[in-house]
Amino acid sequence: MQAGMEKRTVEAKLRAKGVGMSFKRDGKVTPVLENIDLDVGEGEFLCLLGPSGCGKSTLLNIVAGFLEPTSGTVTIDGEPVQGPDPRRIFVFQERGVFPWLTVEGNVGFGLFRLTRAEREQRVAHYIKLVGLRGFEKAYPQELSGGMKQRLEVARALAVNPDVLYLDEPFGALDSITRLIMRGELLRIWEAERKTIVFVTHDIEEAVQLADRVVVMSTRPARIQTIVEIDIPHPRDISSPRYLELRDGIFEEIGLAHKI
Amino acid sequence: MFWPLLLGAALLGAWHVSVLWSGSKIFPSPLDVRRGLAELARRGVLWGYIGDSLRRVLVGFSVAVVLGVPSGLALGWYPAAAQVVNPVIQMVRPISPIAWIPIAIVWFGVGERSAVFLIFVAALFPILVASMNGVRNVPSIFRRAGRNFGLSPLRLLATVVFPASLPQIIIGLRIALGIAWLVVVAAEMIAVDSGLGYLVIDARNSGKRYDLVVAAMLMIGLIGLCLDIGFRKLEAVKAVRWGFRNEG
Numbered sequence: 001m002q003a004g005m006e007k008r009t010v011e012a013k014l015r016a017k018g019v020g021m022s023f024k025r026d027g028k029v030t031p032v033l034e035n036i037d038l039d040v041g042e043g044e045f046l047c048l049l050g051p052s053g054c055g056k057s058t059l060l061n062i063v064a065g066f067l068e069p070t071s072g073t074v075t076i077d078g079e080p081v082q083g084p085d086p087r088r089i090f091v092f093q094e095r096g097v098f099p100w101l102t103v104e105g106n107v108g109f110g111l112f113r114l115t116r117a118e119r120e121q122r123v124a125h126y127i128k129l130v131g132l133r134g135f136e137k138a139y140p141q142e143l144s145g146g147m148k149q150r151l152e153v154a155r156a157l158a159v160n161p162d163v164l165y166l167d168e169p170f171g172a173l174d175s176i177t178r179l180i181m182r183g184e185l186l187r188i189w190e191a192e193r194k195t196i197v198f199v200t201h202d203i204e205e206a207v208q209l210a211d212r213v214v215v216m217s218t219r220p221a222r223i224q225t226i227v228e229i230d231i232p233h234p235r236d237i238s239s240p241r242y243l244e245l246r247d248g249i250f251e252e253i254g255l256a257h258k259i
Numbered sequence: 260m261f262w263p264l265l266l267g268a269a270l271l272g273a274w275h276v277s278v279l280w281s282g283s284k285i286f287p288s289p290l291d292v293r294r295g296l297a298e299l300a301r302r303g304v305l306w307g308y309i310g311d312s313l314r315r316v317l318v319g320f321s322v323a324v325v326l327g328v329p330s331g332l333a334l335g336w337y338p339a340a341a342q343v344v345n346p347v348i349q350m351v352r353p354i355s356p357i358a359w360i361p362i363a364i365v366w367f368g369v370g371e372r373s374a375v376f377l378i379f380v381a382a383l384f385p386i387l388v389a390s391m392n393g394v395r396n397v398p399s400i401f402r403r404a405g406r407n408f409g410l411s412p413l414r415l416l417a418t419v420v421f422p423a424s425l426p427q428i429i430i431g432l433r434i435a436l437g438i439a440w441l442v443v444v445a446a447e448m449i450a451v452d453s454g455l456g457y458l459v460i461d462a463r464n465s466g467k468r469y470d471l472v473v474a475a476m477l478m479i480g481l482i483g484l485c486l487d488i489g490f491r492k493l494e495a496v497k498a499v500r501w502g503f504r505n506e507g
Contacts, residue, residue, distance in 0.1 A: 066403060086409035096404050099501035100422040109418075110408035141501050159408060 012039035013195050014063065014163065019072035021058055022220075031220040032058050036072070038214065038223065043193045047206035050216030051253065056199050057167055059221070063197065064090045064165045076163070086110060088163040089156035093172045097140045097152050103127065104136045106151055110159040126154040129188060146177040150184065157188070163195045170205070182208055186233055203253065207246045208235055215252050225252055287470035292477065295470035304458075309478065312443050312454040315371070319378025320439045327383050327435075328428060331390020335424070336416060341391060348387065356381035356442045360449055374446035374454075381442040382435040389431020393424030426494075426502020433490040440483045455479050 021033040032055040040046050048056040061067040063074050065083040074081040076088065084090070089110075097106050107126050111119045127133055130150035140148050149169060156164055169185075170178040186209065189196060200206050206213045213227045227249055231241055271289050278288040287295065299305040334341040356377050363373040397420050405419035447456025455475050462471035494503050 064407075084403070084407040084409075086407065088407075090403070090407050092400050092404070095398070096400050098401065098404070098419070098422070100425065100498045112410075112414070139497050139501065 013042040013044070014038075014040040014074070014076050014197070016059075016063060016074050017072055019059070019062060019069045019074060021055070021062060021067070021069050021071075033062075033069070034220045034222050036221075036223060040195060040197060043195055045189060045196045045209060045211045046198065047210035047213045048197065048199045048216060049203065049206040049213050049249070049253075050201065050221060051218055052201050054216050054219050055221035056201075056216050059216075060090075060165050060167055060197060060199050064088060066090070086159050087161050088165065089159060089161045090165045090167065091152050091156050091169050092167060093149070093169060095172075097148050097155070099140045102137050102139055103132055103143075103151055106140070107154045107158050109155055122158055126158045129157070129191070130154040130184070144177075145173050146181055149173065149181060153185070153188065157192060157194075161194065163197065166196065166198045168199055168201070171200075178205075185209065190233070203246060203249050204237075207242065207249065208237060213249060215249060227252075285467065285469055287473050291470040292473045295468070295474040296478075299458075299471065299474065305478075308454050308458050308475075309482065311451075312447065312456065312479075313482070315374050315446070315454065316378055316436075316439045316443050319375045319443075320382045320436055322375075322379050323382035323386050323435060323439075324432065327386030328390050331387045331428075332394055332416070332421065332424075334387075335391040335394025336420065338395070341395075345391075348384065352384040352388070356438075357445055360446075369449075371451055374443070374451050377446040378439045378442050382439040385431050385435040385438060386428075389434070390424065390428050393427035393431070394420055396427065397423040422498065426499045429490075429493055429499060429502075433487065436486055436490060437483065440479075440486060444479055455482075 016036050016038040019033060019036040019038075020031070022029050022031040024030075036059060048059060050056045058067065062069045063081065065074075065081045065085060065088070098109065101109065104123055104127070108119050108123045111122055114122065127136060130153055132147060132150055132154065135143065135147070140151065143151065153164075153169075166185075170181050173181060182205065198206075198209060207229055210229055213229060215224045215227065216222065217224045227245060229245055231239065231245075235242060275289050278286055296305065299308075334344055359377055359380050360373075363376045367373040367376050401419055401423050402415065405415045410418065443454065444456035444459065447454035448460045451457055452461075455478055458475040459472050462468040462475065494500065
């Protein structure tokens with residue numbers, strides 16, 4: 001286990017420096033994040049892992065430009081993040097799809113700058129990529145939870161972003177669908193090579209998906225350790241190395257609970 | 260469809276029997292009412308009156324939609340403005356449209372335009388409030404998703420906020436239409452010389468024709484039912500149906 005950050009700093013796509021966040025409520029200041037330094041490489045799959053309510057979602061929202069940090073800076077390709085940007089798309093749980101639009105309408109939602117022909121071609125491509133062919137005219141309410149999640153990923157990918165932010169995207173799915181979706185996400189990531197920042201509280205999920213797992217402490221959240229997952233895909237989830245990495249993180253999280 | 264019809268038939272039967280038993284000379288039986296309706300149709304006033312009432316509702320309601328929906332959207336969109344305007348809305352809203360009658364007469368005179376104004380006042384507030392709350396209740400997740408795709412505020416309003424609040428707006432429109440129909444009768448009782456509301460009062464005043472009074476009441480009820488059924492069909496449109504089901 002190592003904090004393998006330094007060697008990536010040169011080609012960092014996304015850089016958080018000294019990011020801190022505290023919320024004021026009823027005159028009381030609650031620190032949520034403290035002094036987060038993090039680099040994410042181009043095309044990297046990074047998982048933010050931590051206990052529920054630790055502030056990892058807050059960190060993702062700051063990085064995505066939806067929240068302004070109380071201290072520190074976030075830069076992408078050297079530019080400071082000023083707000084949400086179509087080059088970086090945030091994927092919510094499947095609740096983020098627009099229920100008033102069809103599958104086609106959702107996937108094409110962000111493509112209003114393209115010509116009709118380009119848009120149709122792009123929409124068809126991503127519907128196929130996420131395996132929703134045949135459902136073009138369906139409304140989200142007619143889809144299962146897993147299909148809605150694919151739809152949201154397709155909507156995000158269609159605008160060809162550099163970065164995808166995923167906030168516990170599979171949290172509301174049943175465990176079988178969740179496993180399938182992880183495989184799908186990896187397949188899509190390998191096809192499109194986006195930089196992915198993925199928030200989860202599921203250790204197995206993090207170790208199955210990520211290049212690096214950022215383990216966060218309880219609130220106020222700090223980076224406790226960063227674990228490099230040096231197993232090539234497809235990962236054998238009963239291999240000794242997988243179990244070793246997974247159990248190492250379990251231990252880390254266990255320690256995090258002993259304050 | 261079977262049980263409601265059966266209940267209707269049973270009520271008609273009970274009505275008929277109770278008129279017979281009581282031996283009332285004034286209160287009409289269903290058969291009297293049917294004869295009354297036939298007479299109105301023969302005299303050529305029935306459809307004219309229905310048409311007049313519907314036209315007044317349609318005009319008053321449409322003006323309320325045209326003014327109410329955009330202002331409601333704007334107030335929902337700018338919470339600061341809503342904070343200023345909302346107390347006024349909440350104060351004017353509980354004033355019964357009937358209470359506006361004297362004012363309406365001062366402003367618009369006795370006649371058509373007063374009646375339409377009363378309907379407009381009655382329909383405006385449910386539409387305004389539903390549109391305002393519709394925008395406020397749009398889940399922030401939808402707005403954020405919209406902003407994330409780089410939409411301008413106007414486009415965000417048109418392609419995210421409006422469709423997301425449409426189910427609530429439609430509920431407001433349905434309520435408003437029901438109230439508008441309720442008020443047209445009252446409005447016609449004072450201000451005009453045609454329409455179903457006028458018929459109720461006129462039939463009583465000119466010769467205690469209670470068969471015509473009840474006939475008019477029945478027509479009012481039936482048309483109200485049809486308007487509501489028509490509006491409910493809108494809720495089945497797929498682009499808004501999600502807002503009317505538990506499973507979104």
